[in-house]
Amino acid sequence: MMGWIDQNEFLIGSTLTVFLLAISIQIPLRLGVISFASIGYYAIGGYGTAILMTQYDVSTWTSVVVASVAAAVVATLLGLIISRLNGLYLAMATVSFSLLLSAIAVNGGSVTGGAVGLFGVIGDITIWHTAGIAVVIIFLVSFTERGKLSRRIDATREDSQLASAMGINVTAYRRLSFPISGLIGGLAGALAVNLKTAINPESVNFTLVVLALTIIIIGGQASWIGALAGSLFFVWLPEILVFVGEWEEVVYGTLVVFAAVLVPGGVVGVFNDWRHRRSVARERPKVALLEAAAGESDAELTQSRSGKDG
Amino acid sequence: MVQDLLNATTLASIYVLFALGMSLVWGTIGILNFAHGSIFMFSAFIAYLVVQQIPLGMPAVIAIAMVSGALIAVAMQYLVFQPIMKKAKNPHAGELQLVIGGIGLSAIPISFAQRSTLSNPFGFSAGTFETQAYTIGGVIITNVMIIILIVGLGLGVGTALWIRNSKKGLALRALGVDPEVSAMMGIDRPKLALATMLYSGALAGLAGALLTYYFNSITSESGDTLLLKAFAIIILGGVGSIFGVILGSFILAFAEFAVLLYTNGSWVTAVSFGLLFLILLIRPQGILGKKEVRRT
Numbered sequence: 001m002m003g004w005i006d007q008n009e010f011l012i013g014s015t016l017t018v019f020l021l022a023i024s025i026q027i028p029l030r031l032g033v034i035s036f037a038s039i040g041y042y043a044i045g046g047y048g049t050a051i052l053m054t055q056y057d058v059s060t061w062t063s064v065v066v067a068s069v070a071a072a073v074v075a076t077l078l079g080l081i082i083s084r085l086n087g088l089y090l091a092m093a094t095v096s097f098s099l100l101l102s103a104i105a106v107n108g109g110s111v112t113g114g115a116v117g118l119f120g121v122i123g124d125i126t127i128w129h130t131a132g133i134a135v136v137i138i139f140l141v142s143f144t145e146r147g148k149l150s151r152r153i154d155a156t157r158e159d160s161q162l163a164s165a166m167g168i169n170v171t172a173y174r175r176l177s178f179p180i181s182g183l184i185g186g187l188a189g190a191l192a193v194n195l196k197t198a199i200n201p202e203s204v205n206f207t208l209v210v211l212a213l214t215i216i217i218i219g220g221q222a223s224w225i226g227a228l229a230g231s232l233f234f235v236w237l238p239e240i241l242v243f244v245g246e247w248e249e250v251v252y253g254t255l256v257v258f259a260a261v262l263v264p265g266g267v268v269g270v271f272n273d274w275r276h277r278r279s280v281a282r283e284r285p286k287v288a289l290l291e292a293a294a295g296e297s298d299a300e301l302t303q304s305r306s307g308k309d310g
Numbered sequence: 311m312v313q314d315l316l317n318a319t320t321l322a323s324i325y326v327l328f329a330l331g332m333s334l335v336w337g338t339i340g341i342l343n344f345a346h347g348s349i350f351m352f353s354a355f356i357a358y359l360v361v362q363q364i365p366l367g368m369p370a371v372i373a374i375a376m377v378s379g380a381l382i383a384v385a386m387q388y389l390v391f392q393p394i395m396k397k398a399k400n401p402h403a404g405e406l407q408l409v410i411g412g413i414g415l416s417a418i419p420i421s422f423a424q425r426s427t428l429s430n431p432f433g434f435s436a437g438t439f440e441t442q443a444y445t446i447g448g449v450i451i452t453n454v455m456i457i458i459l460i461v462g463l464g465l466g467v468g469t470a471l472w473i474r475n476s477k478k479g480l481a482l483r484a485l486g487v488d489p490e491v492s493a494m495m496g497i498d499r500p501k502l503a504l505a506t507m508l509y510s511g512a513l514a515g516l517a518g519a520l521l522t523y524y525f526n527s528i529t530s531e532s533g534d535t536l537l538l539k540a541f542a543i544i545i546l547g548g549v550g551s552i553f554g555v556i557l558g559s560f561i562l563a564f565a566e567f568a569v570l571l572y573t574n575g576s577w578v579t580a581v582s583f584g585l586l587f588l589i590l591l592i593r594p595q596g597i598l599g600k601k602e603v604r605r606t
Contacts, residue, residue: 029406034405034406034409081591082590082591084591084594085590085594087405088342088405088409089545089590091409092541092545092586092590093586093587093591095583096538096541096542096582096583096584096587096590099538099579099580099583100580100583100587103576103579103580103583104580106576106579107576107577107580206534206538210417213410213413214413214414217410247421249417249418249424250417250418250421250422252414252417253414253415253416253417253418254414254418256413256414256417257390257415257418259410259414260390260394260410260411260414261389261390261394261397261407261411
């Protein structure tokens, strides 16, 4: 087991950082906000860590924390600036935010290393640290997927007007999703740059947006399990099937199209639907009995009423 | 100076051709087609494959690109966008599925083209068309530029007038405002949607062929770059406004040329994102757009 982990350390690390990035996109998405800004947060986290570590000799963990918090701060500001927008307009604004950042990375001169990027980022983060962080995030995210809070989040996404009529502060929820998404996205970038020891503008462009979105769509939008399933699938499939590695984009593109047309809820959504149907099937006889009983008492009631009348 | 203005105007005309179809589709049938850039690239690519076998002139190459673009767009509409819209519980949920479907679709032709060209640029140099340059008063203009200017501005203004004045144009605009009520008024939405996608795909193919003639070659990734620029153009002018597309194209092309003149070239890509972000902050409905009124 330990040997296997050592052998596949890079793949496991990639799975975890991609998973964190997917969570960062998923959090606003669950509130009905289509935001591509997570790529920008990822870039801030990654570049921030790389700049602090290679140019200012800051210790690994301080760099990671500072860069992630910086991403969260930028995310908060972005959330305030674009709070007027919604739907596709917001999606566009966040795409342009992310791509502006990658243009800055290209033109940043010696600070960002231009088109070549920064390399030689060697810190002391092991696979266990990354796994630990992922578990903590899963633990925190799972709180938002149960009970009252989960229902409020679902209501905000499905019908924001109805949700605010029910007394849910939709704006506050949506605004709050930005710093959280920013922190997790920044963390994903910071951990990824430590894993890969390098970062360049190519690695934070539109392709990454597409990959992260694809992961969520294949896995499922509603739960962290979906994001994890998607990340596992996307990082490991090209390793296991060489054919998939060769035709990676075609396979992914086709899968995404199929998912969008046929199973909007993703793999996890299909599983949940199946579980829901099964429980309905199990409950149906009981419901039928109850209904029959209710029907009888109704009949008695009308009889006794008509008896009184007559 | 005059030369720069002329070059910028030619670029703007290409932008008009590319963004026109996208804006039309988004503003009327409500599909933000992320695969528009790959239709553009792949129809030029198909024309390139044909030209490699048979040396053809410009009209034939353009016709091949336009027909390919139209067919690809119709196939996408029929196989992907229409089923998604039919299934969507509410317009908002459908919106995201459409974006995702488009992103997935765009990956397929791009990677096919990348694999068969090994990511090298491709062009119509095997065809019979020859670029000719004329010098008028110190300004160089090529025959390709003349064609682009006439076709781009002509189709842009023509489409805008058609949408504004014809009965079908009225039907399309009505679809953009309220699909349900317009369906009650007897507008056949699926049929019009298919026709709009066909037109938009043909325009993308036309833009692909003309841009390839203009720059001599394009790459598999050219479509993605233009797609992001088209977002900026459409939002600048206002979604659904065809004159807005023309205006947005000119603003973007001239801004890019200005940046190119006064800085080094690497900031040019940032112009469109910067403009897009700015206009969304200041006037989200665009320069010529009307504020959306929603009653629920």
